[in-house]
Amino acid sequence: GAGVSQSPRYKVAKRGQDVALRCDPISGHVSLFWYQQALGQGPEFLTYFQNEAQLDKSGLPSDRFFAERPEGSVSTLKIQRTQQEDSAVYLCASSSSATGYLSPLHFGNGTRLTVT
Amino acid sequence: ILNVEQSPQSLHVQEGDSTNFTCSFPSSNFYALHWYRWETAKSPEALFVMTLNGDEKKKGRISATLNTKEGYSYLYIKGSQPEDSATYLCAFKGGANNLFFGTGTRLTVIP
Numbered sequence: 671g672a673g674v675s676q677s678p679r680y681k682v683a684k685r686g687q688d689v690a691l692r693c694d695p696i697s698g699h700v701s702l703f704w705y706q707q708a709l710g711q712g713p714e715f716l717t718y719f720q721n722e723a724q725l726d727k728s729g730l731p732s733d734r735f736f737a738e739r740p741e742g743s744v745s746t747l748k749i750q751r752t753q754q755e756d757s758a759v760y761l762c763a764s765s766s767s768a769t770g771y772l773s774p775l776h777f778g779n780g781t782r783l784t785v786t
Numbered sequence: 787i788l789n790v791e792q793s794p795q796s797l798h799v800q801e802g803d804s805t806n807f808t809c810s811f812p813s814s815n816f817y818a819l820h821w822y823r824w825e826t827a828k829s830p831e832a833l834f835v836m837t838l839n840g841d842e843k844k845k846g847r848i849s850a851t852l853n854t855k856e857g858y859s860y861l862y863i864k865g866s867q868p869e870d871s872a873t874y875l876c877a878f879k880g881g882a883n884n885l886f887f888g889t890g891t892r893l894t895v896i897p
Contacts, residue, residue, distance in 0.1 A: 674829070703884065712790075712875060712887035713830075726884060761830075771818045771879040774832030 672696060676762050676778035683752045683785050691747045691781045695764030702745050703775065704737055705761040713761055719745060720768060752785045759783075790878045792888035799866050800896050806862045807891040809876030813857035818879040821850055821861055824890070825872040833861075833874075866895045 675694040683689050695702050701720055705713035706729075715729040721742035730737070734753075739745040749756055759780040767773035791810045799805045811819065821833040834843040839854040847864045863870055873892045877885035 705887070710889070712889040715884040715886065718884050726882070729884070771820075771885060772835065772837065774820060774835050775830075775885070776832070777829040779829045
């Protein structure tokens with residue numbers, strides 16, 4: 671299908687390990703968002719890309735979190751030295767809208783990260 | 787962080803009943819309001835994107851209204867079916883570069 675694809679679907683990491691989460695957006699979508707969803711909460715914004723430019727990273731919780739989208743398509747969210755509080759579902763979404771809000775977001779299935 | 791609130795947090799309805807729930811958001815600096823439906827083990831699916839005060843959108847048995855002046859949107863489901871069971875999320879777009887999501891309303895339709 672031509673939807674947003676995220677991998678891995680599940681990831682278990684020991685505290686202190688680094689992890690990398692991948693997002694393949696819908697081809698041609700300009701905007702890409704990463705969200706973090708803790709249990710019982712709504713998705714919380716992490717960062718936003720317009721093509722390869724990271725226009726907003728104000729939601730990244732610490733300098734252990736880093737995201738990139740070097741060629742304006744695939745994006746990777748990297749978490750260094752994982753902590754238990756990083757356990758959550760990480761959602762990626764893309765949009766055809768350059769500003770990301772006049773068109774709906776198309777979400778992937780998410781990556782469930784568990785830090786033990 | 788903007789305050790986007792959804793109520794109720796969860797509800798159970800009988801099959802065939804109609805239901806509605808609320809999304810409240812800041813009434814200033816409004817750009818858009820999104821509704822999404824999220825079924826367990828699937829990805830959130832867009833229902834509506836609303837931008838104008840007084841907007842009403844309809845998709846099958848589901849409809850939504852928008853009041854930007856008072857900062858609320860209602861989502862209505864007519865004649866609920868078991869397949870409507872899901873979490874319904876609203877998301878508000880103000881002046882920032884992102885959408886702020888509420889915590890969702892979890893709907894269970896009992897056959």
